[in-house]
Amino acid sequence: MNGNWLCIDTTGDILGVAVLSADGALLADLEQTAPRLHSSLLVPAIAEVLRLAGLAQEAIGQIAVNRGPGSYTGIRIGLAAAEAMGYALGIDVCGVPGLWASAASRSLEGLYAPALDARREDAFCALYEVPGRGLPLERLGPAMRPMRDFLDECRTLGQPVEVMGDAVDRHGEILRGYPFVRIGPSQMGAARLGRFAMRAREEALDDALSTAALYLRPPAAAAQRLDG
Amino acid sequence: MKDLLCLGVETSCDETAAAVLRQDGHLLGSVVASQIDLHEAFGGVVPEVAARRHLERIGPVVREALEQAGADYGDIGLVAVTRGPGLAGALMVGLSWAKAFAFARHVPLIGVNHVVAHAHAAYLEAEPSYPDLALVASGGHTDLLLLEGPTKVRVLGRSRDDAAGESFDKVARSLGLGYPGGPAIERIAGGGDPARAPLPRVGMFQGSLDFSFSGLKTAAQALRRQGLAPEDIAAAFQAAVFDQLWERAALALRQTGCSRLIFAGGVSANGYLRRRLDTALRREGRSLLVPPMDHTTDNAAMIARLGLTMYEAGLESAWDMGAEPVIHPFKP
Numbered sequence: 001m002n003g004n005w006l007c008i009d010t011t012g013d014i015l016g017v018a019v020l021s022a023d024g025a026l027l028a029d030l031e032q033t034a035p036r037l038h039s040s041l042l043v044p045a046i047a048e049v050l051r052l053a054g055l056a057q058e059a060i061g062q063i064a065v066n067r068g069p070g071s072y073t074g075i076r077i078g079l080a081a082a083e084a085m086g087y088a089l090g091i092d093v094c095g096v097p098g099l100w101a102s103a104a105s106r107s108l109e110g111l112y113a114p115a116l117d118a119r120r121e122d123a124f125c126a127l128y129e130v131p132g133r134g135l136p137l138e139r140l141g142p143a144m145r146p147m148r149d150f151l152d153e154c155r156t157l158g159q160p161v162e163v164m165g166d167a168v169d170r171h172g173e174i175l176r177g178y179p180f181v182r183i184g185p186s187q188m189g190a191a192r193l194g195r196f197a198m199r200a201r202e203e204a205l206d207d208a209l210s211t212a213a214l215y216l217r218p219p220a221a222a223a224q225r226l227d228g
Numbered sequence: 229m230k231d232l233l234c235l236g237v238e239t240s241c242d243e244t245a246a247a248v249l250r251q252d253g254h255l256l257g258s259v260v261a262s263q264i265d266l267h268e269a270f271g272g273v274v275p276e277v278a279a280r281r282h283l284e285r286i287g288p289v290v291r292e293a294l295e296q297a298g299a300d301y302g303d304i305g306l307v308a309v310t311r312g313p314g315l316a317g318a319l320m321v322g323l324s325w326a327k328a329f330a331f332a333r334h335v336p337l338i339g340v341n342h343v344v345a346h347a348h349a350a351y352l353e354a355e356p357s358y359p360d361l362a363l364v365a366s367g368g369h370t371d372l373l374l375l376e377g378p379t380k381v382r383v384l385g386r387s388r389d390d391a392a393g394e395s396f397d398k399v400a401r402s403l404g405l406g407y408p409g410g411p412a413i414e415r416i417a418g419g420g421d422p423a424r425a426p427l428p429r430v431g432m433f434q435g436s437l438d439f440s441f442s443g444l445k446t447a448a449q450a451l452r453r454q455g456l457a458p459e460d461i462a463a464a465f466q467a468a469v470f471d472q473l474w475e476r477a478a479l480a481l482r483q484t485g486c487s488r489l490i491f492a493g494g495v496s497a498n499g500y501l502r503r504r505l506d507t508a509l510r511r512e513g514r515s516l517l518v519p520p521m522d523h524t525t526d527n528a529a530m531i532a533r534l535g536l537t538m539y540e541a542g543l544e545s546a547w548d549m550g551a552e553p554v555i556h557p558f559k560p
C-alpha cells in the first residue's frame with residue numbers, strides 16, 4: 001500500500017478533512033464547524049485540503065473515513081463520498097471505527113472512554129485500555145447508553161478514566177459528579193483516522209476497517225430518537 | 229461528437245437508481261433498486277430506513293448501470309444527480325456520492341429537480357417542442373408544468389393536499405388492496421361500474437389550476453363503509469381522477485396553446501388514465517406524450533436526460549451544492 005491518505009470525518013458538528021503522507025506525516029488539515037452543512041461543504045473541503053497539500057486527486061492512494069458512531073446523516077455523507085472517490089480513483093477505502101480510533105490517538109497507558117453526545121443524557125461510548133504498545137483493547141464495547149449508567153460501570157474498575165469526545169462539553173454537568181473521571185480533548189481531528197487505519201493494517205485487523213456504517217442503533221429506534 | 233456519457237444518480241425517496249445516457253440520446257444502462265419490500269413492514273417509507281438502504285445500494289447500483297452500458301468509470305464525462313425535492317437524508321446519500329465521484333474524475337456536475345426530470349423522461353424517446361405542457365403525477369407530487377425551454381419551467385398548478393398517487397394508495401388500502409395502490413385499483417376497476425358509486429367532482433379553484441385529491445379519497449372510503457363493491461368504487465375513483473386531471477390539463481392547453489400533453493410520473497403508468505387522456509386529446513386535435521413505461525416511476529435515466537439538457541444549455545453546479553428537500557419545480 002502506498003500513496004497519500006485522504007482522511008474524512010463528517011460524524012460530528014465539526015467537518016474534518018486531512019491529508020497524510022504514506023508514512024503518516026500530516027500534509028494538510030482543515031476543520032470547519034458546520035453542523036448540518038456537511039453534504040454541501042465536504043467536497044469543497046477536500047478540494048481545499050488537496051490544494052493546501054499541493055496534491056491532485058490522483059495523488060490520493062487511500063481513504064480513511066469515520067464510519068461511526070455519530071450523526072447518522074453525517075456517517076452516510078462521509079461513507080458515500082469516500083466510496084465514490086475510492087471507486088472513481090480505483091483505490092482502497094478504510095472505514096474507521098471512530099471511538100476506537102479516538103482512543104488510539106492517546107499514547108499514555110491507561111483507560112480511555114471516547115463518548116459522543118446522543119442527545120438527552122445518552123452517549124455513544126466505549127471504554128478502551130491503551131496498552132504499552134499496539135492498538136487499544138476494548139473493555140466496554142461501543143453502544144448507545146445513558147451517560148450515567150456508563151460512568152457507573154466505569155467506576156467499578158477502580159481506576160482513573162479519561163473521557164474524551166464531544167460528550168466532554170455536552171455532558172460536563174454529569175461528568176463532574178464522577179471524581180475518577182479526567183477530562184480529555186473534545187475534538188480529535190481527522191488525521192487520527194488515517195493513523196488508526198495504518199496501525200490496524202499492520203496488525204492485520206482488516207475487519208475493523210470495513211465500510212459498513214456503525215450506527216449502533218436499529219433504524220426504527222433511530223428514527224424516533226435522532227434525525228441525524 | 230455527441231458521445232459524452234452522462235451518469236445519472238437518483239436517491240430522493242425509496243428507489244436507489246443509476247443510469248448511463250449518451251449525449252446522442254441513447255440510453256445505455258438504467259438500474260433501479262426498489263425498497264418497497266423494506267418499507268411495507270412499516271406501512272410507509274421510513275426516512276432513516278430509506279437513507280440507510282441507499283448507502284448500501286448506491287455503489288453496486290452505479291456499477292451495474294455502467295456494466296449494462298459496457299462502460300468504465302473513466303468513460304463518464306458528466307454526472308447528473310437529484311438535489312430535490314425528496315427526503316433530506318436520502319437525497320444526501322446520492323448527492324454526496326455523485327459530487328465526490330465527479331470531483332475525483334474532474335468531470336462537471338449538474339444537480340437537477342426531480343419533478344422536472346419526471347417530465348423530461350418523456351424526452352428519452354421524443355424530441356422536446358417548447359413550450360411543452362407536462363402533467364407529473366406520482367405518489368409524491370402532482371404538478372402541472374409549462375416547460376418553456378431546456379432550463380425554464382413554470383408551475384401552472386399543483387396539488388393542495390394529497391398527491392394523485394398517494395390518493396390511489398390510500399383508496400387501495402381502504403379497499404383492502406395491496407401496495408402500491410395504482411396497479412391494484414386499475415386491475416379491479418376493469419370489472420366495476422362507476423355509475424354505481426357516485427363520487428363528487430372537485431371543482432376548479434377560482435383562477436387556479438391546482439388539484440385536490442383528499443376529498444375524493446375520503447368520499448371513496450365512505451362508500452366502502454356503506455358496503456359498496458370495491459370494483460365499483462375503484463372504477464368511479466379512477467374516473468373521478470381522470471375528470472380532475474383532464475379538466476385542468478384541457479384548460480392549461482387552451483391557455484398556453486400547446487399541441488400536446490406530457491403525462492409522466494408513476495400515475496402515468498395507469499393504462500385507463502392514458503387511454504382516456506389520449507382519446508380526449510385526439511378529440512381536440514392534440515396528442516399525448518408519455519415516457520417509456522419503465523421510466524414512469526422514479527429512475528435515474530430521467531435525471532441523466534435533464535442533466536444533459538441543462539449541461540448543453542451551459543449550466544453546471546458548484547461543488548458546494550446542497551440537497552433541497554422542498555425546492556419547487558420552477559427552480560431548475
Ligand SMILES: [Zn+2]
Binds near residue numbers: 346366525
Ligand atoms: Zn418521483
